[in-house]
Amino acid sequence: MIDLGPHALYIVSSYLGVTLVVALLIIWVRHGARKQHARLSELEARGIHRRSGVSASE
Amino acid sequence: MNNTQTIPTHPRKPNWFSRLANPGVFMGWSRHWIRPLALLTIVTFAIGLWYALFNSPADYQMGETVRIMYVHVPNAWLSQMVYGIMAVAAVGSLVWRHPLADVAMKSAAPLGAAFTALALFTGSLWGRPTWGTFWEWDGRMTSTLVLFLMYIGLVALWNTFADHARGARIIAIFTLVGAINIPIIKFSVDWWNTLHQPSIVTARGLTMPASIATPLLVMMLAFTLLFFTLHFIAMRTEILRRRANTLERQHVLATAAANKQQAASDD
Numbered sequence: 001m002i003d004l005g006p007h008a009l010y011i012v013s014s015y016l017g018v019t020l021v022v023a024l025l026i027i028w029v030r031h032g033a034r035k036q037h038a039r040l041s042e043l044e045a046r047g048i049h050r051r052s053g054v055s056a057s058e
Numbered sequence: 059m060n061n062t063q064t065i066p067t068h069p070r071k072p073n074w075f076s077r078l079a080n081p082g083v084f085m086g087w088s089r090h091w092i093r094p095l096a097l098l099t100i101v102t103f104a105i106g107l108w109y110a111l112f113n114s115p116a117d118y119q120m121g122e123t124v125r126i127m128y129v130h131v132p133n134a135w136l137s138q139m140v141y142g143i144m145a146v147a148a149v150g151s152l153v154w155r156h157p158l159a160d161v162a163m164k165s166a167a168p169l170g171a172a173f174t175a176l177a178l179f180t181g182s183l184w185g186r187p188t189w190g191t192f193w194e195w196d197g198r199m200t201s202t203l204v205l206f207l208m209y210i211g212l213v214a215l216w217n218t219f220a221d222h223a224r225g226a227r228i229i230a231i232f233t234l235v236g237a238i239n240i241p242i243i244k245f246s247v248d249w250w251n252t253l254h255q256p257s258i259v260t261a262r263g264l265t266m267p268a269s270i271a272t273p274l275l276v277m278m279l280a281f282t283l284l285f286f287t288l289h290f291i292a293m294r295t296e297i298l299r300r301r302a303n304t305l306e307r308q309h310v311l312a313t314a315a316a317n318k319q320q321a322a323s324d325d
């Protein structure tokens with residue numbers, strides 16, 4: 001590992017903060033996508049379809 | 059003299075842009091883009107981080123803290139680029155009333171807010187060892203904070219409208235009014251005295267040696283790819299959300315009509 005010098009705390013904190021927020025953003029976006037897919041699957045399972053007959057998830 | 063004219067009775071074939079931007083067509087082609095984009099993002103981040111942390115020199119003035127620049131500048135770039143995309147989408151929403159423009163605008167706002175928050179966070183962490191302070195109310199930092207507040211306001215505004223079509227037009231106007239802040243952020247370092255360093259991107263190119271410019275450019279590319287990957291997924295999610303809302307609404311209306319008919323026949 002490289003020696004980050006006397007300001008290592010600032011450098012490490014900035015990379016950790018960015019990693020944390022990007023990870024949360026990815027989780028949030030993926031969770032949103034899964035939630036809507038599940039919602040549409042549940043609707044289709046109840047027999048509620050689009051008029052075109054094409055799956056709403058397509 | 060025969061003066062008859064023919065009136066075309068077939069609807070005109072939509073042009074390539076209309077076809078590409080149709081929500082249904084977008085769902086079709088965007089599905090094939092997400093995985094390659096995500097893979098490219100991971101590879102670019104791996105290369106960028108290797109350069110940023112292990113294969114780039116310390117700056118002769120800032121020392122090792124220059125490594126904060128490799129995460130700060132990409133987030134600052136995205137904070138403005140995302141707003142630019144939202145402003146273009148706002149024009150598409152207002153002029154052509156395009157549903158995909160509304161979707162693009164709505165799904166970009168929370169991403170832009172997150173990247174702007176990161177630009178402010180990493181900027182203050184870079185400012186402390188470089189300038190001796192986490193924060194200064196100067197043009198660049200204040201206008202970036204205003205940008206963050208605008209993103210938060212737009213996200214909140216989207217959540218207040220049940221009718222997305224009506225909300226989109228109002229939010230598009232707000233978005234376009236707010237776009238005035240983007241040139242202010244960009245030129246603030248030239249217009250006012252500031253602790254912030256001048257723009258690193260000038261008409262003559264990047265004002266830094268290749269050993270520092272390389273990790274910076276790779277990291278900027280990685281963050282840009284990350285944004286497009288997340289934006290594609292968020293747009294697809296928003297389209298699915300609208301479809302689910304429509305199906306639920308249609309189901310409620312159909313059930314109500316059936317119940318009414320049943321009640322009428324019982325009487």
